[in-house]
Amino acid sequence: MASNENLPPNVIKQLAKELKSLDESPPDGIKVVVNDEDFSQICADIEGPVGTPYENGLFRMKLALSHDFPHSPPKGYFMTKIFHPNVASNGEICVNTLKKDWNPSLGLRHVLSVVRCLLIEPFPESALNEQAGKMLLENYDEYARHARLYTGIHAKPKPKFKTGAISESTTALNVGQTNNETPGAATAMPSSMTDIKRVTTTSAQDQPHVVVAATAGSASVATTTQKREAGLAKVQADKKKVDARKKSLKRL
Numbered sequence: 001m002a003s004n005e006n007l008p009p010n011v012i013k014q015l016a017k018e019l020k021s022l023d024e025s026p027p028d029g030i031k032v033v034v035n036d037e038d039f040s041q042i043c044a045d046i047e048g049p050v051g052t053p054y055e056n057g058l059f060r061m062k063l064a065l066s067h068d069f070p071h072s073p074p075k076g077y078f079m080t081k082i083f084h085p086n087v088a089s090n091g092e093i094c095v096n097t098l099k100k101d102w103n104p105s106l107g108l109r110h111v112l113s114v115v116r117c118l119l120i121e122p123f124p125e126s127a128l129n130e131q132a133g134k135m136l137l138e139n140y141d142e143y144a145r146h147a148r149l150y151t152g153i154h155a156k157p158k159p160k161f162k163t164g165a166i167s168e169s170t171t172a173l174n175v176g177q178t179n180n181e182t183p184g185a186a187t188a189m190p191s192s193m194t195d196i197k198r199v200t201t202t203s204a205q206d207q208p209h210v211v212v213a214a215t216a217g218s219a220s221v222a223t224t225t226q227k228r229e230a231g232l233a234k235v236q237a238d239k240k241k242v243d244a245r246k247k248s249l250k251r252l
Contacts, residue, residue, distance in 0.1 A: 006040050006067045015039045015065075018108045030112050033060075040065045042074070042108060046116050048155065053147030054082070054119045057155030061093070061115060063108070073102035076115060083143075083150040085124045085133035093118070094128045 007015070016039070022032040029047040042063040048054030059082060063074040076093035078084075086094045097106065097114045127133025135143040 007065065007069065011069060012039055015042075015108070022109060022112075027109055027113050027116075029116055032108075032112070040069075043079075044112055046112075046119070048151060049116065049120045052119055053144040054151050054155070056157075057151035058157040059119075059155050061091075063111065070104040070106075073098045074111070076111070081150060081154040083129070083132055083147045084119070085122045085127040085129050085136055086118055088128035092128060094126055095123075096126075 019032060019034050019039070019042075022030075023034060026032065029049065031045045033043040033045065035041065035043070042065065044061055044063075046059045046061060048057035048059065057080075059078060059080040061076060061078045061080070063076055065074045066072050076095070076098050077091040078087050078093060079091060081091075088094070093115060095114060095118055097111060122132075122136060124133035124136045132143060132146070135146065
């Protein structure tokens with residue numbers, strides 16, 4: 001396995017500087033995955049550009065740096081399977097920047113941006129995937145259909161779970177109380193999550209209002225607004241104060 005020992009100290013120093021810049025200020029749609037122990041394998045996640053068959057996809061690629069980098073260009077590979085004229089079946093990327101147009105002064109930022117641009121504008125004339133190149137030239141709609149299919153299957157981003165998510169359980173939820181309820185009493189959720197039920201309770205004025213709406217596959221709870229409860233409590237407290245004051249005046 002390649003490691004930092006395969007690269008000269010001055011190259012490692014320059015790469016560390018570039019990787020730090022890419023991490024702090026990433027190019028549009030590109031996120032570099034830094035491995036401090038091996039700068040000879042630069043990995044990055046590339047978002048499929050909007051308006052292309054690769055839209056909504058997330059593609060992992062890598063740049064393999066040889067021992068004489070930057071005098072020789074790195075080799076680029078897509079690790080995520082992709083249907084593209086300039087990407088071979090083994091993931092190798094064909095782009096002039098990594099071949100005849102290579103210049104030692106080109107940085108990683110430029111190379112990664114070129115690779116992402118390749119998803120926007122393929123070059124079928126230098127195709128590594130002949131089927132994709134021919135399809136792009138002769139029937140774009142069919143090419144786009146194939147590319148979207150590969151994207152949906154192989155480049156689907158991993159779901160991001162939010163913390164504090166409500167799990168489906170049989171735990172009873174305290175959804176409200178009436179004057180006749182015991183404090184702390186709870187109303188149990190419907191036993192079947194596929195049933196749609198509406199549970200009602202009454203307010204101090206015996207006016208029914210919806211408290212819980214259980215829908216298929218969810219356990220959402222809608223409670224009476226706190227403002228309304230606070231308002232009712234305040235009215236009742238003020239009424240008690242007024243009554244007490246009237247009794248005091250009568251005694252006088």
